[in-house]
Amino acid sequence: MTLKNVYDVVVIGSGPGGLAAAVAAKKEGAQDVLIIERDVELGGILLQCIHNGFGLEIFKEDLPGPSYAQRYVKEAYSLGVEVLLDTMVLDITPQRKIYAASKRNGFIEIESRSIVLAMGCRERTRPQIRIPGSRPAGVYTAGTAQRWVNVEGYMPGNRVVILGSGDIGMIMARRLTFEGAKVERVLEVMSYLTGLTRNYVQCLLDFDIPLQLRHTVKRVIGNNHVEAIEAVQVDEKWNVVPGSEEIIPCDTLLLSVGLIPENELSRKAGVILDPVTGGPVVDDNFQTNVNGIFAAGNVVHVYDLVDWVTEAGYQAGKCAAAHANEVRRKEHHLIPLIAGNNVRYIVPHMLDKRNLEGSEIRLQMRVSKPVEQPVWLEVHDKNNLITRRAERYVRPGEMVTVVLKPDHFTDVNKADSLTIDVVPR
């Protein structure tokens, strides 16, 4: 694949939001659509979510994550969406320049008429919830363990405690049980389940995995590797209830304690973030405050259902395509005004030819040198004179005006540029 310098729509990330955006942009008529993905294949986190439950709304089917992703991956490729894999976007500017790097292509610089941010979210980690104790190996986020077990073929450990009753944590409790591990406990600091009730039933109850609400990890124990954790009950203000401590021997502590939209690139692009969601502030087209930069999916706010992420991606992609098409039309109709013989500058610098259809356009300029005799101000494309204005003299201190009229539209419409020269009369 040869990379183009300019794209209509560039999508950052190929999870469900990004894939839907790219597909929708193509369907909406965007010509050059590119997905930039940091992983070695398209699909995002869906590829490690091998459990079923995806697609009930959109496909009326109960699909596992990889099947759901593959439908959109296939559609994207068949529509001619271009793809850069194993490529990390380093920076995005408000002018929609994208800087990226990959082993294969080195440093990459791309411009795009529209951008869709679809970087998704990432998991809260141990430092973000400040768990005391030693810092041995064996403390992982639930999603990291999910990737190991479901994609790469590694087990994080054999005796597991899970902190947090989020969906990924509960699903990993079942998954690790399937693979022969013993899940000792799920601890939840809140007084209620933070994931879906159905996951409590089919992931914990079905396998007799105990859930303790209002409990948390007081301390991680172990030198090189986790040997145990100290669990403790908390009151409604999250204060430790003295005497409720319990040492639970284990070799692994998984954290399922929340997701945070991933917006480092958005910030660099000048996108305003909502402190509540952690994601970009968007309008009903999923456009951010930066013209032509859209955002969709978990990068905006964390969804419960992938189907809704797909819907948001579709909307963002559709609107990104419409924006790109408008920019393209403008580029097509926009021609430069060139200061020719004895003209220092012209304002406006460019004009949109379509605007001449219904109304006049005033071109104002200054000359470089005085000419104290009658002159023409001639407006022409490269070959033909389009209009001219007579002046008795021209002086740098006195601005001169040439008016283009709707009568000139037919001539101007054929031009790639307009030049204005001062010539003797």
Next chain:
Amino acid sequence: MEEIQKLICISCPKGCSLEVTVDGDTVVKVSGETCKKGVDYAEKEITDPRRMIATTVRVKNGFHPLVPVYSLQPVPKPLIRDVLKELRKVELAAPVKQGSIVLENVLGTGVNIIASRDMPVS
């Protein structure tokens, strides 16, 4: 004798709380559901509880060392561990096509286990 069992429907992410009136093994009445799936789930859960299974099997020469697989229909809950045991014996060879059958009629349940995705050659 009639008694009331409380269930949570797992048919969709809503997770409706159901109250199921049962007489022995027969469901007399279901309430709390917000769609027909709730009634079906309750009846099935009382008489013949079933679950979908999603796991992985090994694959030779694959782009990844594992390919995710799942049961096209739910399998009887008491058989989950046995089905997993059967799947642990399986090793596929890449390329694998999404939807291809990994285990047909697993343990005589009438349920096929199929590949969740394509797995190209590494």
